[in-house]
Amino acid sequence: xxxxxxxxxxxxxxxxxxxxxxxxxxxxxxxxxxxxxxxxxxxxxxxxxxxxxxxxxxxxxxxxxxxxxxxxxxxxxxxxxxxxxxxxxxxxxxxxxxxxxxxxxxxxxxxxxxxxxxxxxxxxxxxxxxxxxxxxxxxxxxxxxxxxxxxxxxxxxxxxxxxxxxxxxxxxxxxxxxxxxxxxxxxxxxxxxxxxxxxxxxxxxxxxxxxxxxxxxxxxxxxxxxxxxxx
Amino acid sequence: xxxxxxxxxxxxxxxxxxxxxxxxxxxxxxxxxxxxxxxxxxxxxxxxxxxxxxxxxxxxxxxxxxxxxxxxxxxxxxxxxxxxxxxxxxxxxxxxxxxxxxxxxxxxxxxxxxxxxxxxxxxxxxxxxxxxxxxxxxxxxxxxxxxxxxxxxxxxxxxxxxxxxxxxxxxxxxxxxxxxxxxxxxxxxxxxxxxxxxxxxxxxxxxxxxxxxxxxxxxxxxxxxxxxxxxxxxxxxxxxxxxxxxxxxxxxxxxxxxxx
Numbered sequence: 001x002x003x004x005x006x007x008x009x010x011x012x013x014x015x016x017x018x019x020x021x022x023x024x025x026x027x028x029x030x031x032x033x034x035x036x037x038x039x040x041x042x043x044x045x046x047x048x049x050x051x052x053x054x055x056x057x058x059x060x061x062x063x064x065x066x067x068x069x070x071x072x073x074x075x076x077x078x079x080x081x082x083x084x085x086x087x088x089x090x091x092x093x094x095x096x097x098x099x100x101x102x103x104x105x106x107x108x109x110x111x112x113x114x115x116x117x118x119x120x121x122x123x124x125x126x127x128x129x130x131x132x133x134x135x136x137x138x139x140x141x142x143x144x145x146x147x148x149x150x151x152x153x154x155x156x157x158x159x160x161x162x163x164x165x166x167x168x169x170x171x172x173x174x175x176x177x178x179x180x181x182x183x184x185x186x187x188x189x190x191x192x193x194x195x196x197x198x199x200x201x202x203x204x205x206x207x208x209x210x211x212x213x214x215x216x217x218x219x220x221x222x223x224x225x226x227x228x229x230x231x
Numbered sequence: 232x233x234x235x236x237x238x239x240x241x242x243x244x245x246x247x248x249x250x251x252x253x254x255x256x257x258x259x260x261x262x263x264x265x266x267x268x269x270x271x272x273x274x275x276x277x278x279x280x281x282x283x284x285x286x287x288x289x290x291x292x293x294x295x296x297x298x299x300x301x302x303x304x305x306x307x308x309x310x311x312x313x314x315x316x317x318x319x320x321x322x323x324x325x326x327x328x329x330x331x332x333x334x335x336x337x338x339x340x341x342x343x344x345x346x347x348x349x350x351x352x353x354x355x356x357x358x359x360x361x362x363x364x365x366x367x368x369x370x371x372x373x374x375x376x377x378x379x380x381x382x383x384x385x386x387x388x389x390x391x392x393x394x395x396x397x398x399x400x401x402x403x404x405x406x407x408x409x410x411x412x413x414x415x416x417x418x419x420x421x422x423x424x425x426x427x428x429x430x431x432x433x434x435x436x437x438x439x440x441x442x443x444x445x446x447x448x449x450x451x452x453x454x455x456x457x458x459x460x461x462x463x464x465x466x467x468x469x470x471x472x473x474x475x476x477x478x479x480x481x482x483x484x485x486x487x488x489x490x491x
Contacts, residue, residue, distance in 0.1 A: 046318050073275065
């Protein structure tokens with residue numbers, strides 16, 4: 001095990017400092033700001049509202065749509081051309097799947113809840129920050145939810161299982177795996193699971209156990225933001 | 232929410248009144264400018280006027296100068312009216328409103344020659360700094376034009392060059408120098424709106440539905456105009472244009488004072 005000391009000096013299971021605030025976008029029905037390390041996400045929720053074109057409507061329930069976007073100046077290198085790409089489309093899709101299991105829109109047939117995320121600065125873990133921000137925004141909007149969704153990445157850097165990799169760890173010159181996870185607070189079920197890199201099954205299961213504890217820390221920050229909002 | 236029709240807003244304007252109790256030529260409060268809101272940008276600001284919130288981020292890159300200006304760098308301003316910022320916006324490529332916003336702000340700065348473009352040149356005909364400012368709305372509560380113009384000027388003042396190694400030609404975006412842009416003027420756009428023949432500034436979204444005509448006037452600290460843009464379907468008389476410009480110059484001075 002070569003990776004004993006993390007690049008930013010954190011303990012293996014220590015997350016970067018987090019901040020969250022609900023109700024930051026007055027026009028939205030619900031909104032939130034979520035910051036972890038140098039990754040910042042704004043989320044806005046609009047709806048339930050009418051859904052067009054009509055063939056997309058579901059007469060049994062409302063649906064959700066997610067739109068993830070990095071601002072053009074939010075990348076670590078050159079400017080990002082605006083307008084989305086394959087990566088942002090895929091993230092929007094997995095975000096929808098990570099959040100849909102807790103949302104109950106059966107009272108709102110034929111409607112849509114639109115969810116927008118914009119990131120002004122990023123340093124790895126953007127999809128997890130986005131999901132954690134959206135979960136706060138959905139609660140702020142009063143959307144019926146069966147459980148809370150909290151998300152953070154875990155992974156393995158040169159044989160050591162760690163939580164919440166930053167950009168320098170993702171780019172560490174060794175075998176690295178990055179595993180974004182979203183977990184439900186009560187049931188501990190997994191609603192987002194992706195991985196890139198290499199990892200053994202044994203280490204993966206260790207990492208997922210770590211994710212349970214890590215997402216609880218995210219949950220505490222989410223709840224604090226919501227309590228402050230409704231004080 | 233109370234639904235107020237255009238006629239009510241027009242009637243009130245005739246009596247020198249507005250829904251939120253402001254004077255016709257009074258800006259909303261707060262006017263807040265927060266800098267360094269994005270560490271990944273070479274400069275970044277968050278500008279708030281009332282409940283209108285807009286972010287501006289500035290990125291720099293080295294490119295080949297244009298053939299007709301081989302000893303100059305360049306600037307481009309882009310605006311994204313993102314669906315996060317209001318229920319009227321949809322995902323997709325920039326619409327007319329976003330394009331007009333970006334181009335009016337761009338002209339105000341470009342035509343004033345606010346940046347010494349020759350100082351952005353590194354190797355004549357080969358390499359020069361090119362600046363891109365992206366304006367991204369967080370909450371559109373009206374008068375985006377003035378908020379965007381203020382954000383663009385604020386980010387030009389705030390930005391610093393990234394570290395650059397001329398021998399390798401590599402820009403190290405993670406290391407920032409303390410060198411600011413060669414900004415020699417401070418142009419700002421102010422939009423004056425006409426409702427019931429009266430002149431107003433800083434409209435809310437609700438009031439924007441009721442205006443008849445608008446004129447955006449960009450001016451520098453010496454009062455020299457660098458861009459004009461008339462909007463709305465109603466015509467303006469020369470006498471009205473005269474009064475609008477006086478008002479815009481006065482308000483540009485006021486907004487510039489907020490930047491200090």
